[in-house]
Amino acid sequence: MPIEIPKIEPNTALVRPGEEPFSYDVIVVGGGNAALCAAIRAAESGAKVLLLERARRSYRGGNSRHTRNFRCMHQTPKGVLTDQYLEDEFFEDLVKVTKGDTDESLARLAIRHSEECYDWMQSQGVYFQESLSGTLSLSRTNAFFLGGGKALVNAYYNRLEDLSVDVHYLATVLDIVIQDRLFDGVLVDIKGKQSYIRARAVVLASGGFESNKEWLTRAWGDAAKNFLIRGTPYNTGEVLKNLLDKGADQVGDPTQCHAVAIDGRAPEYDGGIVTRVDCVPFSVVLNKNGERFYDEGEDVWPKRYAIWGRLVAAQPDQVGYAIIDQKSHNLFMPTVFTATQANSITELAEKLGLPVKSVEKTISKFNAACQDGEFYPTELDGLSTKDLKPAKTNWARPIDTPPFYGYQLRPGVTFTYLGFKVDGDARVSFSNERATNVWAAGEIMAGSILGQGYLAGFGMTIGTVFGRIAGKEAADYARQSA
């Protein structure tokens, strides 16, 4: 059942800067990985901390609850991480996916700090596990959380309880009150009751705006209504917008989002990992007119799944159909929804609601263009079509062995790039001047480092590194200013 997020009218009369004494040293806005790391670190530094999580308890943790690993630099084998993964290689991987759209000093800071994060996370009650089956390619670079991101989130909330941090669920921050770059307090609705809470410092870690369909529609037009949101419905970007309106410096393309191709039958929100469909490299992908539109075999799937969100988004009605035959049915991870199955291409096209003639024509043209050769599902095998546009450059085998299977694909939005510009201390700035007591961590500032593209597990690295920095800095400031 979808989560209802009520529109709350802020009661501005409650906002009285400077009047009441400070209730807290540090307020952390948000309840995902970055927020939790910041709150733990601030509390460990002796600060009195309040964490405001917008979701109910069972949905706490933002998009972190859908994650499964973090990318970690290491000089020698470390815990579940094999071999070594050094700073320069890590940075080169980042440059490849972002096409250089990154802030090198912040990126290298995140990379260098990631190594010590591994031990720190363990000390907070996070357990790691061996690379999951089907993800061996990540065993060197990414440390998987035992039980996934929700287990990590649970561990951090338990740690907050041990550290006597106040945590409120169903807490919607309505206004960040700030004057001359000096934060004073937040107007917050907690379970239907609004109040103004003052603190000496604030850490903003409330994610991006990918769940805000209105916002997405502004950038994408009506196409956005066919987008599925892979993560939490709570990332609607109000806190981000609130502070950008007040002049906070921004980075990242305000219109763009990271989207992957997922199963079209996924729920509108929170479908998470299971909605992925990994069969594209072994398939032909058709649009609703029964036509191909891109090289399905351009590269191995881990390097291509990210572009398919945009490719499908650009097709009529933002929908695609991946079609495979019996030969490929066991070559990819099991899917959460069973494929549409048929004994002929004609029947499959009918079942999928596609124009039969067009599908038959596309498939037979594709089959005729396939060449003889060796097929290797796990590497670029060069098995390419001949004289076909667009070509399929690897794994091109005729779709000719029943039963045939079809999966509907839709764009699944993962995160947005627009965020606050921060410095190496995770401090937010206004007109290029540092704010006095405002820090940011996680997706809300990740645009500085991830200008475009995505590197698996790097979001959690950024959240952990900058969450820890922000929490420590905010606590230190609060102590000095007290």
Added chain:
Amino acid sequence: MHAKALEEANRQLAICNACRYCEGFCASFQAMTRYRSFNDENIIHMANLCHNCQACYHSCQYTCPHEFDLNIPKALADVRVESWESHVPGSLIAMKLQSNGWTIALITMVAAILFGLVGNIPWISDETFYSLISHNSLVAVFTPLFFGPLLILFVGLYRYWNTVGGDWIRWADLTSAFHAAGTMKNLDGGMGQGCNYENTDRYSKTRKWAHHATMYGFLLCFAATSVATIMHYGFGLEAPYPFLSLPKLLGVSGGILLTLGTSKLLYLKTKSDPKLGVSDRRSGEYGFISILWLVSTSGLLLYWLGGTAAAGAMLNIHLASIAAFFVTLPYTKMAHGFFRLAALIRESQMTKA
């Protein structure tokens, strides 16, 4: 078996298998990754590997109110208990006993009354320990009470073994299974952190230790009885035995462990979330742990009371609880130990095949 529990487990496991975040927790999830889709055979197998540690529930992104509504500990518990009840002859008895723990109390009371009547029959000798009840009458009562239920249970296990397609058992399968059972490997959370049970999403090893005390306490008591039987028949050494004798040392240490372990398990159960356990069988689980508790505690009290007047009544209770334990054995949660072992043996066969 009813299709409902299997269907629901199948629905949930298909979602799990597209995620696999919980792979490191236990053998059930490692078994899951072998399949692309599931049939009754492998669902029943995974269900019997599951120790209900509940870590996968608390780690799950898709629990209620999410529309996928996953609750793997419960789904597998429902299949698991049904698999015992449907494979052991007399499933109606099993359902009655499992769904109402008071039936075990009733059986105990009936047995106590019967023993009380037997105690008043004059052919009881007036010497030694058996001044209260004759050895031969004990043997006459307990031999069928012991072997009958065991026979029924083994018929169930044999049927189960056919259901899950078990092969000839090799030595390596046994060592692997007994190692996993002896260490409760699947209750350590995968990284030794323990399970989520009595304290929602916090890991704890308490349940594992309580189970160890219960299991090893039970085995020590069983060993004490076996040793005493051998001493009686093999060497003509009759009870009562002095404290520094094998039956007493085994029995007293086992009794203490069993009483402590079952007390803790009962307490932990009151703290656990019924929504994550089997449907409609919680009462039977309480009943089963309670009867184990009564067996050991009455045994210890009997020893402590020694030759006092209260010993006779206590012996009645002790023997009645043992009788109730044995007679219900194939139909209570005691079955889990045997089916779990069978599943672990099968898992060893599947992973090494």
